[in-house]
Amino acid sequence: MALGFIKKIFSFGKDEPSPGNEAPAVPENDGAPEFTAETTEALSTPEPLEAEFGGEPPIADESQQHHPQTIANEAEADGDEIAQTDLDMTETVLEALPEQAETDENPPVAEREPVAGITPGERPSAPEGFAFSTGSKEPEPVAEEPARKLSWLQRLRQGLARSSAQLGAQIASLFTKRKLDDDTLQELEDLLIQADLGVETAMRISDTLAAERYGKDVSGTDVARIMASEIGKVLQPVARPLELDLNHKPHVILVVGVNGTGKTTTIGKLAAKLSRSGLKVMLAAGDTFRAAAIEQLHIWADRTGSDIVSTKLGADAAGLAYDAFEKARAKGSDVLIIDTAGRLQNKTELMAELEKIVRVLGKLDPDAPHTVLQTLDATTGQNALNQVEIFRNIAGVSGLVMTKLDGTARGGILVSIAARHKLPVYFIGVGEGIDDLEPFDAQDFAEAIAGLSAENR
């Protein structure tokens, strides 16, 4: 972060770009291929990625489409096998990196065309869930947009419905024909802990309930109301916008997390929001372990009008990250988002790879990566707590995105994570579509977990 700058942060509101900044029409996930075992197998022989993308990109209106630059980094792709991590080798490669980048034979990066509807040089507006700081603008008010909110809220509530209904039924049966006493309080705590809410929050809920209704009748709605309120208090401090310091060019976001937790999809969704707000976005396909992950990121780059830097399967991810950072700088990108592999099966390799990426980025800017975002799959429950522990230690996670809250989610674990780690939760994923990423709202989430309906509030 540039020292001496008086940083003024402005958050913008709800979702849509400001007038005049409308994004080009992008279809809801249609045309995006499924990534199956067959796809992966078909891609097991590394080919230049461009060859896989000979067809039309899946954007409805060609005249409005930005043609992003695809930058294939061939320099390090010298074999089909995944390189084994060897720490000595790592050091050698690390030392050699700057020279390597200088002798890169990639074609020069062309000037990026502006996204339709955005005047070049126009100051970008922060989309919902972000805060941009540039040191040059006063805060602007947050605009409400209730109509759109309803649909994702419904999906969130639907996703959490099964677990909250189950918990609600257990709580209701606990208090049937029983007044609130020590035994029922203990049983309530046990139920709340089983729902992944964590001991601390479970006790807060039972203490508050005891203070209000000890020795009296208690209804399920009484408990739900107190649950929503206490969970809301735990989550409120972590519900924060993702702050991008646009004094950095680019602001580097490293995305980490276990395989399948939604890293690549979340990167695509973030890129869409940022491109629409007028920022130049570059993606880096740093998950060099899976061909399908590289291919998937190319599709997201096409769909969102972002530039992309990629390399061949098995190439050194840190080298790719370094190269992408240099290219993003040369091209004047505002944001560089780097995808990574998430092979927890081999923790030592993963640790070495992520540490190396962070170290390499730090050679170009000691503050980089400026944001380390971890994705968590809401359907995994208790295991997500361990995942945060691990990736926080490996990569210095600075904030979270919880994905798949539209599925059979077990959202209680986010409460435990918030209570223990106090890491910001920036967004939640509520579907596979480009717009299915919503800023995290503590109260909405708390009410959905508690199964508190609008009429019972």
Ligand SMILES: Nc1nc2c(ncn2[C@@H]2O[C@H](COP(=O)(O)OP(=O)(O)OP(=O)(O)O)[C@@H](O)[C@H]2O)c(=O)[nH]1
């Ligand atoms: N329902 C739902 N599906 C999601 C969401 N986010 C991601 N997915 C799906 O989850 C699957 C895995 O997502 P990816 O983005 O490939 O996950 P990843 O972490 O990049 O996985 P690797 O590439 O294996 O490391 C894909 O089928 C996504 O479409 C979400 O919020 N809701």
